[in-house]
Structure formats: C-alpha cells, structure tokens
Amino acid sequence: MAHGYRLVQWTPFKKRYDLALLLGVVVFLGAYLVAGLAFTPPGDRPLPIQLALRAFGAAAFALLTLILLIGPLARLSPRFTPLLYNRRHLGVTCFGLALAHAGLVGLWYHGFSDLNPLVSLLASNPRYSSIQGFPFESLGLVALLILFVMAATSHDFWNNVLGPNMWKALHMLVYWAYGLVVVHVMLGAVQGEKSAVYAAVVGVGAGLVALVHVLVGAREARRDARADIAAADGWLRVGPPDEIADGRARIVTPPTGERIAVFRDGAAIHAISNVCRHQGGPLGEGRIVDGCVTCPWHGFQYRPQDGRSPAPFTERVAVYRTRIEDGVIFVHGEPVFGDEDVPPSVTAGAAT
Amino acid sequence: MNRAQRRAHARLWPVLALLLAAAFAGSLLVKAGVDRAAREAPASPIGGG
Amino acid sequence: MAERSAEIVWLLLGGYLAVGLLVAGLTLLFGLRRLEPGASAMPLAVRLLIAPGLTALWPLVLARLMGLRAQEDRR
Known part of the structure; x- marks a missing residue:
C-alpha cells in the first residue's frame, strides 16, 4: 500500500503468527540439542558449539522447507492460505537462523587459523573438481547471499519500488537457494554422518517440496491451457448468477490475458482482474467487504465498478464488462482501463 | 500470481526436481x-580401489 | 579455491557492497521521494530497515532513480 510506510503493519493475527513462529523455533532448537546429546554415545559427542551450529543450520533448512510448501499447499486447499499472509516474517527468520549458522561456522572452523576466516572458508577445502570433498561451504554461502537479498527486500517498500513482477522474479531465486542448500547439506553434514537419519530427513523434505510444486504447477498450467471458450465476439459464458454465493466470485480463464473474477454483490454482477496489484493474490478467492473486492492474501481492496483502491490508496486493476442473457452471466475477455465506471449487470430475480 | 508467473513456475519445477533428485x-x-x-x-593398506 | 582467488572473490564482494553503502546513504538522505513518492515521510526505523536492500541492489536503485521502469508497471 503506497501510503504511510511502517516497520510492520501489525495486526493481532500477525502477533499471534510471530509468537507461534518464535515458539516453534525455540522448541526446534531445544529438541535438536537434547536429541543431539541423548542419541550420541559419550565418545562421539560433539562440542556444544558444534551442536549449536548444526541446530541453527537444521532449523534454517526446516523453516525454508516449510516456507516453500506453503505456496503450493494454499493452491491445493484454502485452509493453508492464512499461513501465506505473513510468510515474509518466516523468510526473515530463516535468514537469521542461516546467518547464525554461518557465523558459528566461521568462528569455530575458520576463526582459529592464521588466514582471514572469510578467505579460509573458501580456500581451506580446495577440491572444487571432485564431488567427495567438494567445498560445500561455498554453496551454503551463495544460498545465504540469496536469502539476504530476499530478507532485505521483503518490506512492501521494495514491492512498490521494484514493481510486483520484478519483485516476484527476484524472490523466485529462493528455489535455487533451496537447491543449493540441499546439496550443501548432502555434501556436508550427511557425508560425515554414520546414521541415515540426516539423508532421510533431507530427502523427504526436498522430495515433498518438489512434488507439490510439480503437481500444482502442472494443474495450473492445465487450467490455463483449457481456457473457457469465448464466442467470436469475445464474450465468455460464466454461468447462472445463483451459482455464485453472495459476495463471492467465480473465476474464468479467457484464452489470452489474466484470469477474470466475476463477483456477485447482491443482485449486482461485477467482473474484475483476478490478479491483485500487491503480490498477485487471487482476488476471485476473496470476498466483497464494505462494497470492495478484498484480496484473500493481504487485504488489498478494489472498487468492483472501476478497479481502483479506495483513497488514499492508488492501486488499480482492470475491470471487465458483463451482461446477463437468458439467466446466464457473460463476461467480455477484453479488460477496461477507462476513466468511467463499468456498470454492473443486475440479475432479474434480484435479492436472493 | 499472474499468467507469466504461473508459467515460470510450471516450467522451472520439473527441471529443479530432476536436478535435486540427481544431486541427492x-x-x-x-x-x-x-x-x-x-x-x-x-x-588392504594399498587402498580400496 | 586457492587463497588468492578466495581473496579476490571477497574483494569484489566488498567493493560492490562499499559502493552500495554509498548509494544507500545518498538515497536515504536525498533520493527517497524520487524513488517512491509514497516514501517522503518515512520514519527513521523504516529507513534503516530498507538500507540493506538499497546496499545490495544499488545498480537497480540507480536505474530507478534515473527513471527506468518496466513498461507493465507504468499504468
């Protein structure tokens, strides 16, 4: 929202979310330390600092896995959508955990050599040409840099400065960071482990992330490919008004362009772009609140007749013309960006 | 997500999943x-070839 | 990686971030309104929060300051 920047736009929900996050991290770290001490024979027991740096690394990996699962899961079921609202706080926390891990690694493994610890990190394990003994530290370092850029640009200020498309493209680097982290763990910690627990946990986590992304990606692509058929004059059939719940929408896919959300507000039928200007949230999965279409992700609002956010906000999305014929709604696939309102179609059976 | 972003995801993930599986x-x-x-x-002190 | 190349990597990274710090400082002092009109009365805490991003993405920030913007964001 391009109005009045604050550190965090706190809401009671965000406070509960962050409290749960903090508790989760503390419990994870504690459980890791206890398990690390309980399940290793006294002779093999790592030093506290080694255990701590591994705990931070494991927590960062677990949190990153969770973060990546949220997006596609929210596509599969709206029950997961609340986890999306505040996902950037998860991301910043994940960077913090990864940074703590890296800091302890630098201190413990490289801080005592005559070399500068930063130089030692890249130079102490110089077999870049072999897999066994590959300096997995550099992979983790690149992932950490990506997480840093993402954490540093997670404020809405950056969404406005970069524009939502470039912001999203930048933040899609997280997938490559995740790949680097998986290889970092597999070539690092897992190589030194006697038990297969580490490899199994990494395999299950990464496998799950890859699986849901491939499944959901294919499903969405199929849906885009099987667009609703438009008549020669560009009108798409939506369906009878009473099939849309009051204040809710049905989403239609035109052959080209963005998906369209067709809302019913009492007897009035409005059509608006399905893509929120903020982060591309699915407007058609939101509802009408105080006469405005409200995004299910972060609550951005748009007037359904002209697609503009109510003052003082300045965001704007496309709207579409609608008509009702023989009790069936039609929407025109061509977006309208004019200065005049697009009047709603009114259902004949009104006030249902 | 808009159409371009959905397409980018749908193209990226099969490749990334294969890379991850291969690396794993x-x-x-x-x-x-x-x-x-x-x-x-x-x-064998000579080394396990 | 030999020590020499490791040093060069860190030197390049450090140089990049040094230029970034300069750009970030100047932007926070003088260029914020030009970068994002809604940010003219930004509280100090938020300025500090966005400083790392300005440092890391300084080439993009310079491009934005010079008025370059993607076509689709210019509605």
Missing part, C-alpha cells in the same frame, strides 16, 4: 563409496 542420489552414491573404502582400508 549422487551424493548418496559418493557417501556409500567413501564409507566402503573406509571399512576396507584397514584390511
């Missing part, structure tokens, strides 16, 4: 080889 399997193979060499090393 590769690192397990390397580990198995190293572990075997470590077990056999005391028996």
Whole structure:
C-alpha cells in the first residue's frame, strides 16, 4: 500500500503468527540439542558449539522447507492460505537462523587459523573438481547471499519500488537457494554422518517440496491451457448468477490475458482482474467487504465498478464488462482501463 | 500470481526436481563409496580401489 | 579455491557492497521521494530497515532513480 510506510503493519493475527513462529523455533532448537546429546554415545559427542551450529543450520533448512510448501499447499486447499499472509516474517527468520549458522561456522572452523576466516572458508577445502570433498561451504554461502537479498527486500517498500513482477522474479531465486542448500547439506553434514537419519530427513523434505510444486504447477498450467471458450465476439459464458454465493466470485480463464473474477454483490454482477496489484493474490478467492473486492492474501481492496483502491490508496486493476442473457452471466475477455465506471449487470430475480 | 508467473513456475519445477533428485542420489552414491573404502582400508593398506 | 582467488572473490564482494553503502546513504538522505513518492515521510526505523536492500541492489536503485521502469508497471 503506497501510503504511510511502517516497520510492520501489525495486526493481532500477525502477533499471534510471530509468537507461534518464535515458539516453534525455540522448541526446534531445544529438541535438536537434547536429541543431539541423548542419541550420541559419550565418545562421539560433539562440542556444544558444534551442536549449536548444526541446530541453527537444521532449523534454517526446516523453516525454508516449510516456507516453500506453503505456496503450493494454499493452491491445493484454502485452509493453508492464512499461513501465506505473513510468510515474509518466516523468510526473515530463516535468514537469521542461516546467518547464525554461518557465523558459528566461521568462528569455530575458520576463526582459529592464521588466514582471514572469510578467505579460509573458501580456500581451506580446495577440491572444487571432485564431488567427495567438494567445498560445500561455498554453496551454503551463495544460498545465504540469496536469502539476504530476499530478507532485505521483503518490506512492501521494495514491492512498490521494484514493481510486483520484478519483485516476484527476484524472490523466485529462493528455489535455487533451496537447491543449493540441499546439496550443501548432502555434501556436508550427511557425508560425515554414520546414521541415515540426516539423508532421510533431507530427502523427504526436498522430495515433498518438489512434488507439490510439480503437481500444482502442472494443474495450473492445465487450467490455463483449457481456457473457457469465448464466442467470436469475445464474450465468455460464466454461468447462472445463483451459482455464485453472495459476495463471492467465480473465476474464468479467457484464452489470452489474466484470469477474470466475476463477483456477485447482491443482485449486482461485477467482473474484475483476478490478479491483485500487491503480490498477485487471487482476488476471485476473496470476498466483497464494505462494497470492495478484498484480496484473500493481504487485504488489498478494489472498487468492483472501476478497479481502483479506495483513497488514499492508488492501486488499480482492470475491470471487465458483463451482461446477463437468458439467466446466464457473460463476461467480455477484453479488460477496461477507462476513466468511467463499468456498470454492473443486475440479475432479474434480484435479492436472493 | 499472474499468467507469466504461473508459467515460470510450471516450467522451472520439473527441471529443479530432476536436478535435486540427481544431486541427492549422487551424493548418496559418493557417501556409500567413501564409507566402503573406509571399512576396507584397514584390511588392504594399498587402498580400496 | 586457492587463497588468492578466495581473496579476490571477497574483494569484489566488498567493493560492490562499499559502493552500495554509498548509494544507500545518498538515497536515504536525498533520493527517497524520487524513488517512491509514497516514501517522503518515512520514519527513521523504516529507513534503516530498507538500507540493506538499497546496499545490495544499488545498480537497480540507480536505474530507478534515473527513471527506468518496466513498461507493465507504468499504468
């Protein structure tokens, strides 16, 4: 929202979310330390600092896995959508955990050599040409840099400065960071482990992330490919008004362009772009609140007749013309960006 | 997400999933080889070829 | 990686971030309104929060300051 920047736009929900996050991290770290001490024979027991740096690394990996699962899961079921609202706080926390891990690694493994610890990190394990003994530290370092850029640009200020498309493209680097982290763990910690627990946990986590992304990606692509058929004059059939719940929408896919959300507000039928200007949230999965279409992700609002956010906000999305014929709604696939309102179609059976 | 972003996701993830699977399997193979060499090393001082 | 190349990597990274710090400082002092009109009365805490991003993405920030913007964001 391009109005009045604050550190965090706190809401009671965000406070509960962050409290749960903090508790989760503390419990994870504690459980890791206890398990690390309980399940290793006294002779093999790592030093506290080694255990701590591994705990931070494991927590960062677990949190990153969770973060990546949220997006596609929210596509599969709206029950997961609340986890999306505040996902950037998860991301910043994940960077913090990864940074703590890296800091302890630098201190413990490289801080005592005559070399500068930063130089030692890249130079102490110089077999870049072999897999066994590959300096997995550099992979983790690149992932950490990506997480840093993402954490540093997670404020809405950056969404406005970069524009939502470039912001999203930048933040899609997280997938490559995740790949680097998986290889970092597999070539690092897992190589030194006697038990297969580490490899199994990494395999299950990464496998799950890859699986849901491939499944959901294919499903969405199929849906885009099987667009609703438009008549020669560009009108798409939506369906009878009473099939849309009051204040809710049905989403239609035109052959080209963005998906369209067709809302019913009492007897009035409005059509608006399905893509929120903020982060591309699915407007058609939101509802009408105080006469405005409200995004299910972060609550951005748009007037359904002209697609503009109510003052003082300045965001704007496309709207579409609608008509009702023989009790069936039609929407025109061509977006309208004019200065005049697009009047709603009114259902004949009104006030249902 | 808009159409371009959905397409980018749908194209990226099959490739990334394959890369992840290959890296995972590769690192397990390397580990198995190293572990075997470590077990056999005391028996044959020349090295577990 | 030999020590020499490791040093060069860190030197390049450090140089990049040094230029970034300069750009970030100047932007926070003088260029914020030009970068994002809604940010003219930004509280100090938020300025500090966005400083790392300005440092890391300084080439993009310079491009934005010079008025370059993607076509689709210019509605």
